[in-house]
Amino acid sequence: MAHSFVTMNLLLYMAAFWHLSLATNNCYIDEDTRVDCRYTIICEQYAGSAPNPSCSFDPYVTFIIKNSYLEYLTAGFFGATNFDSRVRKIQAVDNTWAQIEESSIRYFTKAEIADFSNNRIQHVKNYAFKNLLSLKNLNLSRNFIQTLPSGSLMAAENRISSLIVVDLSYNRISNITTNAFKYLSNLMELYLNYNNIIFIEDNEFGSLNSLDGIFKHSSIAFINLQNNNITAKITENTLKGLENITFLDLSGQRFNDLTENAFSGTFQKLKVLKLLNVSSNSLKNLRFGTFRGLNAVEVLDLSRNAITEIDVHVFHECIALKRLVIDYNQLKSFNIEQLISISPALDTVSIGGNPIECKEIVRSIRNLIDSNMQKALDTIRIVQVTSVDKIYHEDNVHGIKCGDADYTNSTTKVQEAESQSNISGLSVFVGISVTILVGALIVLGAYLIYKLKSGNMHSESRLQMRHSMDTSISDFQGNLLN
Numbered sequence: 001m002a003h004s005f006v007t008m009n010l011l012l013y014m015a016a017f018w019h020l021s022l023a024t025n026n027c028y029i030d031e032d033t034r035v036d037c038r039y040t041i042i043c044e045q046y047a048g049s050a051p052n053p054s055c056s057f058d059p060y061v062t063f064i065i066k067n068s069y070l071e072y073l074t075a076g077f078f079g080a081t082n083f084d085s086r087v088r089k090i091q092a093v094d095n096t097w098a099q100i101e102e103s104s105i106r107y108f109t110k111a112e113i114a115d116f117s118n119n120r121i122q123h124v125k126n127y128a129f130k131n132l133l134s135l136k137n138l139n140l141s142r143n144f145i146q147t148l149p150s151g152s153l154m155a156a157e158n159r160i161s162s163l164i165v166v167d168l169s170y171n172r173i174s175n176i177t178t179n180a181f182k183y184l185s186n187l188m189e190l191y192l193n194y195n196n197i198i199f200i201e202d203n204e205f206g207s208l209n210s211l212d213g214i215f216k217h218s219s220i221a222f223i224n225l226q227n228n229n230i231t232a233k234i235t236e237n238t239l240k241g242l243e244n245i246t247f248l249d250l251s252g253q254r255f256n257d258l259t260e261n262a263f264s265g266t267f268q269k270l271k272v273l274k275l276l277n278v279s280s281n282s283l284k285n286l287r288f289g290t291f292r293g294l295n296a297v298e299v300l301d302l303s304r305n306a307i308t309e310i311d312v313h314v315f316h317e318c319i320a321l322k323r324l325v326i327d328y329n330q331l332k333s334f335n336i337e338q339l340i341s342i343s344p345a346l347d348t349v350s351i352g353g354n355p356i357e358c359k360e361i362v363r364s365i366r367n368l369i370d371s372n373m374q375k376a377l378d379t380i381r382i383v384q385v386t387s388v389d390k391i392y393h394e395d396n397v398h399g400i401k402c403g404d405a406d407y408t409n410s411t412t413k414v415q416e417a418e419s420q421s422n423i424s425g426l427s428v429f430v431g432i433s434v435t436i437l438v439g440a441l442i443v444l445g446a447y448l449i450y451k452l453k454s455g456n457m458h459s460e461s462r463l464q465m466r467h468s469m470d471t472s473i474s475d476f477q478g479n480l481l482n
């Protein structure tokens with residue numbers, strides 16, 4: 001009995017020892033993907049040493065640390081690694097670290113990318129990434145981060161950060177202090193989408209509701225705040241520092257009323273903004289002044305709001321507007337004809353899911369074809385009427401959802417709408433422009449030849465022609481926008 005007990009203990013010890021010796025040897029080079037000195041080191045559970053093959057050029061090592069079940073990541077964790085200066089990218093995969101302590105990753109001073117996405121991080125302490133003086137891209141997406149202390153993204157005191165891209169999307173951030181971004185003078189892209197930001201706090205001036213100060217010295221070009229919970233007024237001051245911004249996504253907040261100054265003149269400093277997304281809010285109306293100064297904006301997404309009418313003159317300063325998206329609002333009519341006349345660059349209006357009568361949309365398409373017939377070839381401009389979703393199982397015109405049961409239950413309403421639409425209702429025409437769309441020219445050229453040959457044209461083939469125009473133009477637009 002005693003004998004077998006001893007044997008068992010011995011076996012257990014041996015097993016433990018075997019495990020330990022494995023644990024010290026838990027890093028390896030992924031030989032399958034290695035190209036000379038561009039290779040990946042994978043460490044599981046603990047970070048240890050790995051062979052350092054001799055290099056003919058500056059090594060580029062991707063270091064993957066996975067399955068570490070510690071709760072706190074501290075500097076000691078990477079104490080035994082012997083390839084630190086070779087690491088250009090460090091990636092954390094399936095770890096349980098809840099807290100990243102100060103200087104945790106300090107040895108990897110040449111790392112340019114830190115991808116800590118998809119872990120379980122809750123707290124990033126001040127100077128967690130201290131010493132990473134070359135870090136350009138920090139990805140903390142898909143963690144459980146709630147707050148960001150002001151020094152959490154800093155690599156050194158009194159030193160300008162090298163960060164260019166910071167991804168904090170899909171966390172639980174509800175409270176951001178401006179100081180967290182203040183010294184990121186090189187930041188160009190900031191992803192804060194899918195958090196729970198209600199307001200943004202400006203420590204310096206003690207004022208709430210302001211992004212002012214965050215990006216003051218920055219060259220930021222891209223901010224994605226999609227799907228947060230911002231209720232604050234966005235004012236001109238809010239966006240003051242964002243002179244170089246080209247992409248601003250404010251969709252999915254709780255902005256509702258534009259009548260109380262919110263949004264009036266808000267965007268006027270954003271002289272190079274190309275895309276503004278305020279989709280999925282609760283906007284009810286658009287004020288004159290809302291889009292003031294947006295001279296460079298090419299794509300404006302106002303879809304999924306509660307807008308009941310739009311006087312297209314609110315867009316009068318948007319002279320570069322190419323694509324207006326107003327799907328899923330409460331619009332009963334929309335004057336595309338007038339919009340085209342004030343938007344020289346317009347090529348797409350997306351309008352599905354509004355209670356606009358289907359026959360109005362049919363009429364518009366017919367108008368487009370007819371005016372195509374009448375215009376001289378070299379002044380042609382095509383404006384496409386479309387929708388973000390193509391819906392064929394409900395009332396639709398070429399997939400553009402239209403009409404509304406409610407719309408017809410009051411005769412006076414219908415009459416009113418009809419007389420209105422006769423003057424200014426939904427209609428599409430071909431405006432005068434020097435921009436010649438190549439695809440349209442080819443199709444029209446072909447059509448002219450066809451017309452010369454065959455004389456009269458049947459309306460069905462007109463429709464076909466319009467269809468093929470749409471196709472060639474969508475492709476063309478796709479290229480433009482990409």
Ligand SMILES: *[C@@H]1O[C@H](CO)[C@@H](O)[C@H](O)[C@H]1NC(C)=O
Nearest residue numbers: 117118139141142165166167
């Ligand atoms: C961050 O990582 C996620 C995957 O976890 C990826 O989808 C996302 O594109 C990355 N962000 C950036 C800015 O590269």
Ligand SMILES: *[C@@H]1O[C@H](CO)[C@@H](O)[C@H](O)[C@H]1NC(C)=O
Nearest residue numbers: 147148149150175176177201
């Ligand atoms: C936001 O966080 C800071 C500290 O990170 C705290 O001092 C402040 O009270 C918080 N504000 C709110 C409204 O929670």
Ligand SMILES: *[C@@H]1O[C@H](CO)[C@@H](O)[C@H](O)[C@H]1NC(C)=O
Nearest residue numbers: 216217218219220241243244
């Ligand atoms: C905006 O961009 C220009 C040119 O790229 C640059 O000179 C200027 O410093 C930038 N502005 C800010 C606030 O970074």
Ligand SMILES: *[C@@H]1O[C@H](CO)[C@@H](O)[C@H](O)[C@H]1NC(C)=O
Nearest residue numbers: 195196198228229230231254
């Ligand atoms: C948005 O913020 C409000 C408080 O202002 C809160 O009651 C609500 O639950 C938040 N919504 C989400 C989706 O977190």
Ligand SMILES: *[C@@H]1O[C@H](CO)[C@@H](O)[C@H](O)[C@H]1NC(C)=O
Nearest residue numbers: 226251252277279280299301
């Ligand atoms: C605007 O944001 C919504 C979701 O929030 C998205 O579905 C849509 O594609 C965005 N629009 C553009 C033009 O990027």
Ligand SMILES: *[C@@H]1O[C@H](CO)[C@@H](O)[C@H](O)[C@H]1NC(C)=O
Nearest residue numbers: 405406407408409410411413
């Ligand atoms: C249509 O009728 C319903 C029920 O009678 C009413 O609630 C709705 O407001 C009406 N719609 C219009 C546009 O008048």
